[in-house]
Amino acid sequence: MPETVIQASPRLPEDAIFSVVVEAGDSFVHEIYQGQFVRIVDLEGNQAVDTLFYNAHDYADRYSAQDTIREQRNIYLTTGTKLMSTERNALLTIVADTCGRHDTLGGACATESNMVRYAIDKRFMHACRQSFLKGALAWSAETGRELDKRDLTANINFFMNVPVTPSGKLTFEDGVSDAGKYVELRAEMDTLMVISNCPQLNNPCNAYNPTPVSVLIWNATQEFDV
Numbered sequence: 089m090p091e092t093v094i095q096a097s098p099r100l101p102e103d104a105i106f107s108v109v110v111e112a113g114d115s116f117v118h119e120i121y122q123g124q125f126v127r128i129v130d131l132e133g134n135q136a137v138d139t140l141f142y143n144a145h146d147y148a149d150r151y152s153a154q155d156t157i158r159e160q161r162n163i164y165l166t167t168g169t170k171l172m173s174t175e176r177n178a179l180l181t182i183v184a185d186t187c188g189r190h191d192t193l194g195g196a197c198a199t200e201s202n203m204v205r206y207a208i209d210k211r212f213m214h215a216c217r218q219s220f221l222k223g224a225l226a227w228s229a230e231t232g233r234e235l236d237k238r239d240l241t242a243n244i245n246f247f248m249n250v251p252v253t254p255s256g257k258l259t260f261e262d263g264v265s266d267a268g269k270y271v272e273l274r275a276e277m278d279t280l281m282v283i284s285n286c287p288q289l290n291n292p293c294n295a296y297n298p299t300p301v302s303v304l305i306w307n308a309t310q311e312f313d314v
Contacts, residue, residue: 093167097184097272099125099306106305112298113214113287115223119144120180120275123308127272128246128283130187132299134263136248136286138196138216140240141171141179144278147235149175153192153242163252164189165244171273179279184272187265191250193258196220196243197288216243219284227282235282245286246271248293260291 101107104127110116112135120126128137143149155172157163165171167185170178196216217240224235247265250258287298 091162091164091166092188094186094188095167095184096186097125097127097270099127099184099272101304104304104306107302109300109302110283110285111300112285112294113219114285115219115226116281116283116285116303117223117227118281118303118305120279120281120305121308122275122277124275125183125272125306125308126180126275126281127184127270127304127306129268129270129302129304130247130265131267131301133267133269134247134265134293134295134297135299135301136263136288136293137246137301138220138284138286139244139246140220140282141173141244142235142239142280142282143173143175143177143179144280146175147233147239147280149173149177150239150241151179151244153244156192163193165192166190170276171244178276180273180275182271183274184270187247187269187271189264190271191245191248192242193252194245194248194250194260196240196245196284197286214287216284216286216288219287220282223282223284227280235280245293248286250293260293262292263295 141151152174198217
């Protein structure tokens with residue numbers, strides 16, 4: 089599979105059945121039903137959007153980075169990528185991508201990793217794992233379905249640029265996205281999406297300036313050939 093596949097979507101924002109802006113550093117949790125399409129838009133450019141996906145009926149069956157990489161034989165995610173779960177189910181498929189590629193190796197920033205990677209005094213800076221946990225606990229309180237810290241596993245970093253060097257090391261570089269770039273996915277099964285709109289200020293993944301993103305959803309009946 090090619091490393092980068094640019095593909096625009098035929099779906100129009102005004103036809104979306106749901107739209108929300110997720111502010112920098114905020115979390116967002118939402119169910120996407122089988123056949124629906126969800127688009128994440130990088131509104132101002134160079135923003136990293138850390139995202140977790142779960143089987144909506146069994147949270148133990150969640151996104152698996154290693155199975156996704158093995159299935160497509162590519163360490164980057166782009167148009168055509170099927171996002172595989174730990175039970176080998178296809179959760180979603182990327183059907184459109186105007187950014188080109190996305191990371192699933194770099195993981196989510198945490199207060200602990202900020203201390204190790206940058207400096208001890210970064211401990212008190214907000215991080216994606218905190219946003220994930222905040223969103224998960226709020227979802228549990230709202231729905232009565234348990235989702236907590238132990239469920240925070242492998243994630244995708246949409247729009248984030250994490251090249252792998254010839255020696256196998258990961259580097260965090262300036263983003264390859266721009267204002268208005270988006271990634272769009274079709275749900276292959278009922279899926280729970282948990283977003284942390286990354287607040288990271290210590291590396292160039294957000295151009296040192298976290299910004300809002302938007303999320304739009306279209307019904308399954310709004311099908312096109314893509």
